Structures are given as C-alpha cells and as structure tokens.
Amino acid sequence: MSKLYDIDESGNVLVTYSNSEKNGMKSEKSKTPLPKAVLYAFLPAGFPHTVTDDYLAYQTFDSLQAFSSSITNLLANRAILEGLGVGNASQTPTTALLLQIIQDTFSRLATIMFAHRMGQAIEPECKYYRFLADIFNDCSQFLDLLLPALPLLPKVSVMVSASILRSLCGVAANASKATLSAHFAKSGNLAELNAKEASQETVVSLMGMLAGTLLVKLVDGKAAVWCWMVVLVGVHLYTNYCGVRCVKMRTLNRQRATIVFREWLETSTILTPTEVAQRESILFHSRGNMSSKTGEYRGTADFGGYGDVMNFKSWGSHSYVFDTEDYYMGIWQWGPNFTIRIAVKEGKRSVNDPLVAWFDAVALAYNFDTAVLRDGLGGAGHYENEVPNDHRMGSGIVDRETKMAVFEALVAKGWEIGNAAVETRSPVRVRVGSAINVKEPAAATEKEGGSLLHTPQATKKD
16 A cells, blocks of 8 residues: 555645555644744645735834834823823813813724725725725824824814824725735635634744833833834834835736726736736826826716716717717817726626726727817817717727636736626616616617617627
C-alpha cells in the first residue's frame, strides 16, 4: 500500500499514513513550527489559496493604520476627559452627563441620515469610502484636542461636530469593510475571514494601546501633543491609502468602467483588474475620465429617471436626445463642457443594462468633438438652446454585437460584470407602455411641457 496523506486547503500535509505487513497501518502527524502556528491563528484557513492575492498586502497596511489610530485615540480621549471636566473641581458630573447626551443624540441622528443618503453609494465606491472614513475619524480627533481650551458653548458645538464625524466614520468604515471582505473571500469563507480580521485588530489595537500608554505618560505639553498627532495622523492616512490602493476590485464601478472602456476605444485592449487598480484614483472616484479623445471637451454622466433626461435644460446649450432598446440618453453642451443623463428602461435585456448604457456614454464622451458636433449622434437631433417638442431619436454609437464581445472579453480577464455597480443611488427604471405589460412600447400622446415621449417611427436598434 502506498502512503496516504491528510492535507489542508493549502496542500500542507497534516497526517501521513503508511501500511506494512508487520506493523499494520501507522499514522504520523506533521509538526507545525510555533511561529507558523501562531500566524495561522490570525489568517483564514487555507491561506493563501482561500483569499485573493491582494489580501495580505491590504491587511498589512490595515494593521499599521490601526496601530497608529489606537495611539491617536488615546491622545484624543485624554483631551475629551479634560473637556468634560475630569480633574476640575468646578465641573459637576451632571454637566458632563448632559454634554455626553447631547453628543450621542447628534451622533445617532447623523448615523441614520448618512446611512440613508449614502448607503447605496458605499458598495460601488468602497475604496473611496474606506479612505474617507479615516479622514472623518482623524478630523474628529483634532477637534477633540480643542476641547480643554474652549468655554462651554463653543465646547458643545465642537463636541457635536466631532461626534458627527465619528458616526460618519463608523457607517462608511463598516459598510466598506463588508464589501472588501466579500472581495477577499474566495471559497465561501466570509464569516471566518471577518472573525480572523477581528482577531488581528484586537492584537494590533492592544499593541497600540500599550505604546500609546507610554506616549501619553511622556507627552503632556500642548505643542508636543499636537506635533505627535500630526505625525501619527500622517502615518495613519498614508498606510490607509496604501492599503486601499493595493486592492484589486473585480467589479466595475463608474471609474473602473470608464478606464476599461476608454482603453478599449483607444487601443482595442481589455485591461485586467490589476492594471486598472494601478490607474484608478482613490479620492476623485466618481467621474473617471469623461473628456473627449482630443481633450478639448470635458463632461460628466449620471443616471436618473425619464424626467432627468427630457426635462433637463441648460440655457444656450446644444441638446441631443436619443433612444435605444436599453435606455434613453440626453447630452447637453455649453462651451467646452457637456453633461450626459441616462434613464435605463425596465426589464429590456439583462441586469447589465446600466453597464451597456455607461459603455455608450463613455464612447459618446470619447467621440464628442467629432461624432456629435459634426454629424450628430447616429441620427440624433442636433438642436440649439432647447430640447424640441418632437424629441428626435438616434441610436447608440457602439453596436450591441461589439459590446457583447467586449463583455465576454471582460469576463475572460477576470471581471465580474454581473455585479457591475455604475449606479450609486437607488436604481430608477423607465417603464415603457402599459403600467403592467412592458413587453412592447405603446404610443403615447405628448402632453404640454414635453413630459411624455412618443414612440418614433424609425428607432434604430443597436
């Protein structure tokens, strides 16, 4: 009988089995060195095969930023205690309690409002919001340092502002971390990955508290505290930036989709998630590069409802309004700038309709100075100053077969186009025709003011 082995998800041998006629079956457990065993206690089982290749780099920088953040938290908390009157005989516990109640009230209200307003945008822009969360946190800590020197009324306003910033940090950090964890987990190990990350943060925070305790005892002067805060916050933001910078997201948000589609328009090349991660910006996240290929015109694009496309008017601008099987789109230009509005139709093709629309918007922007200004967009009306009553139509400038071929190439490069997240608000869809049956567009009478669009006699299919 040949030898048999028990192995883990990484292929490491756990137990070796051998059989002989004299001694029967024997088993021998593999010995794991102590440092390696301790390391495995903080890493997901089967590491590195059960996580993405950017997991270790991100967690390294994340641990470094958590260490520096733990120290700054101690300095800020000492200032908060001084601001609440600890060590001051003239301050009463009741005053401190009332200040804390006011602070918590505004903090919780801010949490609810921010989650309602920005919750939809955090997942597609998780790298941006992960970094923004730490900016909020660091700003709140600088405000905390001001508390001991302020009288009562300014102190209340500063405490409220700091608590609001911390609540925004909590919402943005927790939501973005959930998205990043889902990205790192490869084999259905999301729960274990989060548990191990909590263990890592516990150890790092403990080390930061020990180092911070020593620093707090040694640093007492105001100038020294502010100097240390500036240094530690600088380290905190830099390591956090490096951490989110090395993440290679496989989903297409607006910026990543714009980078990929523009590269294809320019070179017919499909970029990989790794290549796009090197190009994307963390701070300027939403617009991407919506300039024309000559750089003469610059623009933005956004999603909305039917009214956003048809009723948007800009004085003195040229207007183009057109229709495809997937969406309505309007383009307005003033000087070297333009804006694009997209309204996606309900249930026409697939969940990729917003990505299809964004593809055409990027192509529109890329060819703005030629295809639009010279010839009009695929038969679209070229109008000055206002959108006309007949709302003439056109078609997209990239045919559907080409787009489908590009999407297949994206999947081959490792992109998850089924999870495309180019919409940063609650999706709005336009139902064409009957309120119940949406299979065939029904002709509609145009009401005064141009709120309904009639079905054109010759709408091109892309």
